[in-house]
Amino acid sequence: MNVLNEKGKAIEALVRKIDGASSVEMEQISGEAQLVIRPNRDKLSRYGISVAQVMTLVSDAIGGVSAGQVIQGNERYDIYVRFAEKYRNNPATIANLIIQSSSGAWVKLGEVASVSIEAGPPQIRRDDVQRRVVVQSNVSGRDMGSFVAEISQRIKSDLSLPVGYSVVYGGQFENQQRAQAKLMIVVPISLGLIFLLLFFAFGSVSQAALIMLNVPLAMIGGISALFISGQYLSVPGSIGFIALFGVAVLNGVVMVNAINLLVESGSKLNDAVFNGALSRLRPVLMTASIAALGLVPMLLATGVGSEVQRPLATVVVGGLFSSTLLTLFVLPVLYARFSHRMITDNIKK
Secondary structure (H helix, E strand, O other): OHHHHHHHHHHHHHHHOOOOEEEEEEOOOOOEEEEEEEEOHHHHHHHOOOHHHHHHHHHHHHOOEEEEEEEEOOEEEEEEEOOOHHHHOOHHHHHOOEEEOOOOOEEEHHHHEEEEEEEEOOOOOEEOOEEOOOEEEEEOOOOHHHHHHHHHHHHHHHOOOOOOOOOOOOHHHHHHHHHHHHHHHHHHHHHHHHHHHHHHHHOOHHHHHHHHOHHHHHHHHHHHHHHHOOOOOOHHHHHHHHHHHHHHHHHHHHHHHHHHHHHHOOOOHHHHHHHHHHHOHHHHHHHHHHHHHHOHHHHOOOOOOHHHHHHHHHHHHHHHHHHHHHHHHHHHHHHHHOHHHHHHHHHHO
16 A cells, blocks of 8 residues: 555655646545554453454444434334444543453453554555556547547656556546547448449449548548647547538448439539539538538537537537538539440440
């Protein structure tokens, strides 16, 4: 416990010096006043008293002993009798407790054991059967990933841990790492499923790929919005990207489908691209505008939960802006540029 206390305080002092750290504190593992009773086994043997008798005596005096029950209506309540608080906290009073020896003589507890008030740990915490101490800190003005990385680097360079001791990062950082690991699997699968659905809907790899171009431009807008607002990529922001991909792809589907219908009806390519983009201008703008306006309260939130709402809303609003530009201006141009391959795909379909 002494080593844990020493190294915990060293880490606490180290974390306080790192930019972005606030409300740094280590849980108390020492300094708690405790009543300590140390039986003298030689004297106990002389009087024929066991350690269990001593423990029972102290437990009854401090913790209490059942003296019966009281009945009120249909309820039964146990009655416990123990020392008053002023006596329970007094070593002299505890030392004057009497205990019967094997010969029948009564002996004071203080004659067979030492009774004192000493400083000790309020509680001993363990994880996986290993003792541990917690150093807590809030993070402000920077992302949690770089904050923890700097702590790890400082500990390696400035602090020497004895064999068998290690530092584990938990709390919100642990949850973030776990969520990001899951997102690394979920996001690629989501994009793959979106591409497959587009391919089955249009029967064209090239048109599916064209619509999927909305995704990277939406990402550019989302990342730029985070940077401009001074926020950092977090789990809520990552979830915002997943929602953003769906809206961005939907707008692309609306645009490409409108152009395809005009081409199939016999319109010239340039006329089909122009008229298709023009006819889908209002639906695309309305979809993006409604989605963005609906997120404004989350974007401007400052109360409880804003740390979750703002990154998500920032990503979606910024991504909608950039992906809408792609859908209205860049996507029709790319359609016209690669029109021969797309039209061929449609004919084969």
